Amino acid sequence: METQLKGRDFITLQEWTKDEIDTLLEVSFDLKRKFAMGEPTPYLRDKTAFLMFFEQSTRTRNSMEAGLAQLGGHANFLDTSTMQVSHGEVAKDTGIILGSYGHAIACRNCVWEIGNKYLRSLANHAKVPVMNLQCDLYHPMQGIADLMTIKEKKKKTDNLKVSIIWAYATSHKKPISVPLTQALLFPRYGMDVTLAYPEGYEMPEWVIEQARENAEKNNGTFKITHDQDEAYREADIVIPKNWGSWVTNQDDAVIDDLLESNKHWKCTEERMAMAADDVMYMHALPADRGNEVEDSVIDGEHSIVFTEAENRLHTAKAVMTLTMGGK
Known part of the structure; x- marks a missing residue:
C-alpha cells in the first residue's frame, strides 16, 4: 500500500x-x-x-x-x-x-x-x-469509480471482455474524456478491451498507442472495431456512451450529418442479448435515454449504473x- x-x-x-x-x-x-x-x-x-x-x-x-x-x-x-x-x-x-x-x-x-x-x-x-x-x-474521478465498480461486481478484472461503445445522443457534443480514460485504464488491469465507434469518432492516435502498450505490459488486449454488434458479442461489460467528433471536427455544433447517419448505434435489449448471460451495463450518466439506450436496459437487471454513480x-x-x- x-x-x-x-x-x-x-x-x-x-x-x-x-x-x-x-x-x-x-x-x-x-x-x-x-x-x-x-x-x-x-x-x-x-x-x-x-x-x-x-x-x-x-x-x-x-x-x-x-x-x-x-x-x-x-x-x-x-x-x-x-x-x-x-x-x-x-x-x-x-x-x-x-x-x-x-x-x-x-x-x-x-x-x-x-x-x-x-x-x-x-x-x-x-x-x-x-x-x-x-x-x-x-x-480520472469517473475512471477510478468505474474500476471500483467492476472489481466490486465482477470480483476480478483479468480477461474480462469490456466494450467501450459509441452511442447516438443529441443532448450536447460530449467530451471524449470518459472513453479515453477507460481505454487507457482498463488494459492496465488485464481486461480485454474493445473500443467500438463509427468512423469519424476516433480517439487521438497517442491514446491508441498508449492503450495498446498498457495492454501488452499487463496481459490485457486492446482492439478497435467499427461494428457495434461485434463489440456486444460475448461481452462481460458494455459501456455504450456518446462522445463528440472532436478529433476530426472541432465545430461545436451538436447535431450534424455524421451524427444523424449513426442513429442506429444504440444499446437495445436485442444487442444486450448478444452479450454474456451475466453482462453488466455501465454508463457515467447522465444517459440520453431513448437515444443512447433503451429504458428497459438502463432500468433492467443488467444495469449497474446507480452503483457506479454511488461509487x-x-x-x-x-x-x-x-x-x-x-x-
Missing part, C-alpha cells in the same frame, strides 16, 4: 502507478464500508478545497461537496462565470491565490484543446494538490483523503 500520496496532483490516472491506484481502491472500499455503517471519517478536519466548474455537474459536484463534508472539511463551489476568470484572469494567478487560501483545488474545464492545459497551469503554480473533475482529455462518492473521498491528508 502506497502511503506517501499527500500533495499529489490527480489529473490523469495514467500518471499514477498501479500500486497507487490500488491504494485508492483499498481506501475507497474502506470508506464505502464505513459510510454504510455510519462510522465517522473525520480525516480532513478543517481542510478546504475549491471546486471550480466551467461546466454543469451533478455527480461530480455533489460527490466532492458531500464527500469533503463527510471527511470533516469544507468545499467551496465556484461557478467560474462569477469569478475573475470570466474577465481574463489567468490560471497561474488563480492557482497561486486559491492555493494560499486552502488545501486543494479541483477543476472541471472540458473546452477542447484548452481544458487540460488550464489544469496543468493550475497545478504548475498552486502549492496544493490539483484534482481533475473532467477536462477535454481525462476524467463516485467513495472514490472522490479516497482521492481527497490521500492527496489532502496523510503524513
Whole structure:
C-alpha cells in the first residue's frame, strides 16, 4: 500500500502507478464500508478545497461537496462565470491565490484543446494538490469509480471482455474524456478491451498507442472495431456512451450529418442479448435515454449504473483523503 500520496496532483490516472491506484481502491472500499455503517471519517478536519466548474455537474459536484463534508472539511463551489476568470484572469494567478487560501483545488474545464492545459497551469503554480473533475482529455474521478465498480461486481478484472461503445445522443457534443480514460485504464488491469465507434469518432492516435502498450505490459488486449454488434458479442461489460467528433471536427455544433447517419448505434435489449448471460451495463450518466439506450436496459437487471454513480462518492473521498491528508 502506497502511503506517501499527500500533495499529489490527480489529473490523469495514467500518471499514477498501479500500486497507487490500488491504494485508492483499498481506501475507497474502506470508506464505502464505513459510510454504510455510519462510522465517522473525520480525516480532513478543517481542510478546504475549491471546486471550480466551467461546466454543469451533478455527480461530480455533489460527490466532492458531500464527500469533503463527510471527511470533516469544507468545499467551496465556484461557478467560474462569477469569478475573475470570466474577465481574463489567468490560471497561474488563480492557482497561486486559491492555493494560499486552502488545501486543494479541483477543476472541471472540458473546452477542447484548452481544458487540460488550464489544469496543468493550475497545478504548475498552486502549492496544493490539483484534482481533475473532467477536462477535454481525462476524467480520472469517473475512471477510478468505474474500476471500483467492476472489481466490486465482477470480483476480478483479468480477461474480462469490456466494450467501450459509441452511442447516438443529441443532448450536447460530449467530451471524449470518459472513453479515453477507460481505454487507457482498463488494459492496465488485464481486461480485454474493445473500443467500438463509427468512423469519424476516433480517439487521438497517442491514446491508441498508449492503450495498446498498457495492454501488452499487463496481459490485457486492446482492439478497435467499427461494428457495434461485434463489440456486444460475448461481452462481460458494455459501456455504450456518446462522445463528440472532436478529433476530426472541432465545430461545436451538436447535431450534424455524421451524427444523424449513426442513429442506429444504440444499446437495445436485442444487442444486450448478444452479450454474456451475466453482462453488466455501465454508463457515467447522465444517459440520453431513448437515444443512447433503451429504458428497459438502463432500468433492467443488467444495469449497474446507480452503483457506479454511488461509487463516485467513495472514490472522490479516497482521492481527497490521500492527496489532502496523510503524513
